[in-house]
Amino acid sequence: MADVVLSGLTKSYGTTRALTDMTMTIEDGSFVVLLGPTGAGKTTTLRLIAGLDRPDQGDIRIEGRSVLSDTPAQRDVAMVFQQYSLYPHLTVRENLAFPLRSPVLNWSEPDIARKIGEVAEVLRISHKLDNKATQLSGGEMQRVSIGRALVRSPRIYLMDEPLSSLDAKLRADLRIELKRIHAELGATFLYVTHDQIEAMTMASHVGVLDQGRLVQFGTPRDIYENP
Ligand code: ADP
Ligand code: ADP
Secondary structure: OOOEEEEEEEEEEOOEEEEEEEEEEEOOOOEEEEEOOOOOOHHHHHHHHHOOOOOOEEEEEEOOEEOOOOOHHHOOEEEEOOOOOOOOOOEHHHHHHHHHHOOOOOOOHHHHHHHHHHHHHHHOOHHHOOOEHHHOOHHHHHHHHHHHHHOOOOOEEEEEOOOOOOOHHHHHHHHHHHHHHHHHHOOEEEEEEOOHHHHHHHOOEEEEEEOOEEEEEEOHHHHHHOO
16 A cells, blocks of 8 residues: 655754644545645655655655655655746657656667557647647646656656646646546645645645644545634
8 A cells, every 4th residue: 555654754944944743644546635825844745755855853654664765766756846847849758758768767669659658648638749848838738747757657646736837727627637637547646735726626635734734634525614
């Protein structure tokens, strides 16, 4: 079971306390939204799980095993950022192939082509594979950057406000798409936002963070009924 268990995570940056005694279980296959205002510690939580930062105290277990001494590459997680982080002058196909061309992975070209075909279908961008990234709309660019995480097929996806740079209509469309993708992959999503609507419409569980502390955890209904 690819549960992610956070226990007693505490992190300071210099004199700023970003996270205090954060304890939470993200169940395998769930869609957990971390909700809270700017500065609440949401991004810090993702960075600790991804291995981009180390906690001062506490532990992170994935599938029952502490991952604190694992490098980011050794953890079965992928991070999707708010910015598109695409190579603008490469095609969609090349952008999606990029994470798979690492020599460490040793993927064959036919395997890469097959994987890109699958991911493009899930994201509904098959017809754009030969377009340059600069020729895409905002929603398409965000799909491709989600695609760059999907090609590696990790069990766990960490998403940092991936829809915040889009307009309201696209955000609404992609909320539905993300729920569908989550169901289709059967993967674990941990999704950070300050947008209550995103939390209420997408989450199986919502964790509310305030000033570095987890102040509530429950289903969207629990949170809605006990604000
Ligand atoms: P959120 O994602 O909820 O907006 P963050 O996790 O980014 O919150 O930040 C939590 C707190 O930690 C904020 O006060 C922020 O300014 C501080 N912080 C985060 N990263 C750093 C850093 N690298 N250096 C200094 N302070 C940081
Ligand atoms: P968010 O948009 O999720 O609130 P932030 O803008 O807080 O994200 O953080 C973006 C990046 O900047 C993160 O890597 C975070 O660790 C870093 N960061 C955040 N606050 C500070 C800060 N006060 N000083 C230095 N780095 C920071």
